[in-house]
Amino acid sequence: MGYRTDWSVVPESLDILLKGVLLTLEISIIALMISIAIGVIAGLLRVSKSKPLAFLATCYVEFVRGIPLLVLLIWIYFGLGRFFRLGAYWAAIIGLAVFSGAFVAEIVRAGIQAVPKGQMEAARSSGMSYYQAMRLIILPQAFRKVLPPMASQFIILIKDSSLVSTISAADLTLNAKNLVAYNFRSFEIWTAVAFLYFAMTFTLSMIIRHFEHKYKVVE
Amino acid sequence: MISIKHVSKSFGTLKVLENVSLEVPRSHVYALIGPSGAGKSTLIRTINALEGIKAGEIHVDGVSIHSPRTNINKTRADIGFVFQSFNLYPHLTALQNVTVSPINVKKINLKEAADKGKELLASLGLHDKFDSFPGQLSGGQQQRVAIARSLAMDPKVMLFDEPTSALDPEMIKEVLDAIRKLATTGMTMIVVTHEMGFAREICNQIVFMADSKIVEVAPPKEFFGAPKTERAQDFLSKVLNH
Ligand SMILES: Nc1ncnc2c1ncn2[C@@H]1O[C@H](COP(=O)(O)OP(=O)(O)OP(=O)(O)O)[C@@H](O)[C@H]1O
């Protein structure tokens, strides 16, 4: 084949790629925060004694886990966007957060259920309310148990965020697509893109590993 | 102090408590003994509503435990409960285990709670373990932390569900000594136990349960000397002859 690589396009395009990195990071981090909030609430509802609330949370988790993120993004951008003036930026964040939240909910639920039953009994025996016991005793232990699966989920979130390019959010992937359309250097540009995604996810892994180490419990 | 009247309970179709009644006066220590599956754990767990009941009434210091109008969180703060498996909070230090409820439930200030927690731990021989995590402590030490954790709430009664059954033999004594010391302070207690020597020595009454019922209640001398019921004679011959 006659494709001759020319890596000089990478430094030339670096400012555009890095702009994309910034937006990808921004969207991912905000979506991550919101997905943790959604996930913790939905996870708590799933283990709560209230049947209707648990059912509602289950519906959310099962439904969202069963549909492609791409469709969810398009629904939110074009569907919800009709009623509220959502730009691509917020549609991307909401879509990612709602999608990832369902997975986080499952992780949180599993984490809570992995805490031995005696912990809740001891906490309630000493006069704590259900809410206090959750906050002071159960969730801190569940948090430590869920760090590894949470790390995987967040890495997936960063990579999934490349799909927001389809609703025209100017993330790393969209900027790369535009660059390639202009200079036809797809191999070089996408390799650079892969490297940049890897740099983001690897850094995140390291940060989470640090927390894992810091909050390790001797059992 | 603890009044159990005609309490019944089932798990599904299995009857675990059948018309159980028991009165424990203030400052008395009652041992609850009997074969495995008799319902001892279930009974003691109904006293602080870890288990619900189907019929009957339980009062602790005049408060009806299973009445829907009772503030159960407030009432449980007055009832210490010590588990066979300790159930210490593994993410908190020994001292934090002891202070977390006084601070968050009783709203006692940090300094006062810590001072009292240290005093309690020290009185149980744990003066050098304040900052240890449960995973760094032996079973006997963990159970003493658990006792301190209950005592930190200034309970009116203490309930123990086989507090020494999960311990290696050499650690049983340190925990029993702690309970013995507590008895001398006038604490009202019910202790589910297989330690017959301990029951005989410190308990005012022996409560013998079998097949979901209280079969016999008698002072230790009578109970161990001349059990009245055949069921108790049978049980004693099994546990004392090995
Ligand atoms: N949560 C539960 N669900 C169903 N059955 C239960 C439950 N807890 C206890 N049981 C049953 O109730 C009966 C009484 O159990 P309990 O634990 O009160 O006995 P115990 O006297 O404490 O026995 P042990 O000396 O073995 O601790 C047993 O047959 C037990 O299998």
Ligand SMILES: [Mg+2]
């Ligand atoms: Mg038991």
